[in-house]
Amino acid sequence: MNINQFTYYYFIGIGGIGMSAVARYFHQMNKKVMGYDKTSTTLTKLLTKEGIKIHFEDTLEAIPKALTPDNTLVIYTPAIPKNHLELNYFKDNNYNIIKRSEALGYITQETTCLAVAGTHGKTTTSSLLGHILKVANLPSTAFLGGIVENYNSNIIIGGNEISVVEADEFDRSFLQLSPDYACITSMDADHLDIYGDQSEMEKSFLEFASIVKKQVFAKTGLNVPGALSYGVEEKADYFADNIQIKADYFIFDLTHPQGKIETIPMHLPGRHNIENAVGAIAMAMKMNVAENKIKEALDSFQGIKRRFTRHKTSSGKIIIDDYAHHPTELNAIIRATQNFYPNKSVTAVFQPHLFSRTRDFLDDFAQSLAVLEDLIILEIYPAREEPIPGITSSLLAEKIELINDKKPKVCSLENALREISHYDNDIILLMGAGNIDTLYEPLKNKIQ
Structure with a gap:
């Protein structure tokens, strides 16, 4: 399926942080985007302001008559209940219906994909990476799980040749992606209601790493075969050192296999965010981003809403x-x-x-x-x-x-x-x- 072939893109659960990013992606491609969500939120109000039609009642009357199985792609979130009237209408009438993770899978097949996975740190790392590529004027779009302050959005749009994707492990969604490069920030136990135990979750991450076509990066201490390591420890392939805390920001150097980048400023707090920055920089370097652009991007990054x-x-x-x-x-x-x-x-x-x-x-x-x-x-x-x-x-x-x-x-x-x-x-x-x-x-x- 060519995911760009449709006229209408109908989202069920459009107000979710991940769903809304995909909706915005098709909207900026001048597709006709609309959808349903259970409640009105700050995010749905922003989508409406951007020109996306949203309704909040599960009723067949809200589905425009212009929608047909040939001209419409329906994208839904697994959080939608099985008895949802609109979703069942589309199923009964043979519409093309895919999950959000499948939509991202199709998008990443057509782009050079940089995916960031991990139980913690993936939103910050992917947002930093998306911002670096934007500052470097590379033709990229970043699909994010948080609202980046610089853009007041969960998508950073700069072109369609490179995709940055926050790879969600929740229901093994990241296995739908087609990553060229990937970064794994952590594999701590989480979502045990899905995985059962930590070993099963780690297997899923390793399966994700195995589908990466070119290079995997993994935070120091994670056992991922073939991965280049990053962190704040000198044994890593990419590591931050000479870390200094100024008034309310960090300055650090980054040592990498080809040399060193000195005096990188970053305004995010916490050692964990230095690690996230190193992971983002390592991936950006694979896209040949210049050293001065990396430093400019880190200095100008304003953070993510609800992240400190x-x-x-x-x-x-x-x-x-x-x-x-x-x-x-x-x-x-x-x-x-x-x-x-x-x-x-x-x-x-x-x-x-x-x-x-x-x-x-x-x-x-x-x-x-x-x-x-x-x-x-x-x-x-x-x-x-x-x-x-x-x-x-x-x-x-x-x-x-x-x-x-x-x-x-x-x-x-x-x-x-x-x-x-x-x-x-x-x-x-x-x-x-x-x-x-x-x-x-x-x-x-x-x-x-």
């Missing part, structure tokens, strides 16, 4: 919002906060994401969060899941108390602002992948 997004109030207090929802990510964000603000007190607010993840990593979450002096835990955000008996935020709080003799406060999202107001710390740190980000703007308005 910071706001300083007029009173000097700092609000940080981050997507961290796995113990490894919590460790990285807490460490970054401590490194950048070593003498400031912190009120941390964590919203667990998924009952299954909370169950699978309960002890690890407790160890990560026990280092925090003032901690509020919100009720578990269920997303696609039903509650699991006995798995609650209160259970997590009890586990933390066993470690540090201090039981965190547990409350609902609705009561969070009131609970936060009981603390008078320098920093408010919001962490979680659910809807905890809805506290960010109210906090900015409340704390002047």
